[in-house]
Amino acid sequence: MAEILGACISLVGAVFFLLSAIGLLRMPDAFTRMQTGTKATTLGSILFLIGIGVMRPDYLGRTVLLAGFIALTNPVSSNALARAAHGFRKRLGARLEPDALAADEPIAASAPQEAEHGD
């Protein structure tokens, strides 16, 4: 019984991985791909691990610990990726409106030009 329940939970996790993969193909730019890539893989991994824990109850504590680490670290990595992508947004050609982060960067946007004038 626990075997079947755990397998079903893992299957739901795998479905979220599938949705994430479809999202990576369908979404138009880097940020929206990151949206599907982060959220769906986080819940997918957590459900997968919990499913294994339900199938083998002596591993449940370990898989819950792993799920906690994934929930803590996955958003941090996506934050770093999103920030790097925003630095290269002109080359990536992402449609962002409004773009509050670019609007708040007058110093960074004008600094290279001033440096050129200075030279």
Next chain:
Amino acid sequence: MKALKARFLVFLALWGAWLVLTAPWSGEEAIAGAAAALLVAVLPFFPASPLCDLRLGPKPLAYSVAFGFVFLKALVLSNLDVAFRVLHPRLPIAPGIVKVKTALKTPLGRLLLANAITLTPGTITVETRGEDLYIHWIKVAAADPEGATEAIVSQFEKYLEVICG
């Protein structure tokens, strides 16, 4: 006093992780793990642990549990949201980056808030600068900072303010 609290929390976190990893418990293993965790906590490896921002006591503890549930609910909702958008034939997105303000002061509180925002429906934290957070929103519903703060931040902030304001 604050350093002592940080060391105590590091000890608790390490020993808790050890106990969970060595799941069928035996007394010797637990004592060995406690000794190792104590050693790591006392030696000056973590001079400024962000864990010292956590508040201790019954009310913050209750709010942490509540925050856990709110977070899980947001995680499930965000996945259903992703599923809806990915499978929708017309791909209903209107992405943009909005600025929101947080009242949280501590680094740990801001980290937890940024992580929680990343895993809520349609939002990813792109950058944090002081009290401003820049959020990529897959369908921008409110471009002004006040409306966006109300929609994105406030649901977590009321818990995090009590846990590690």
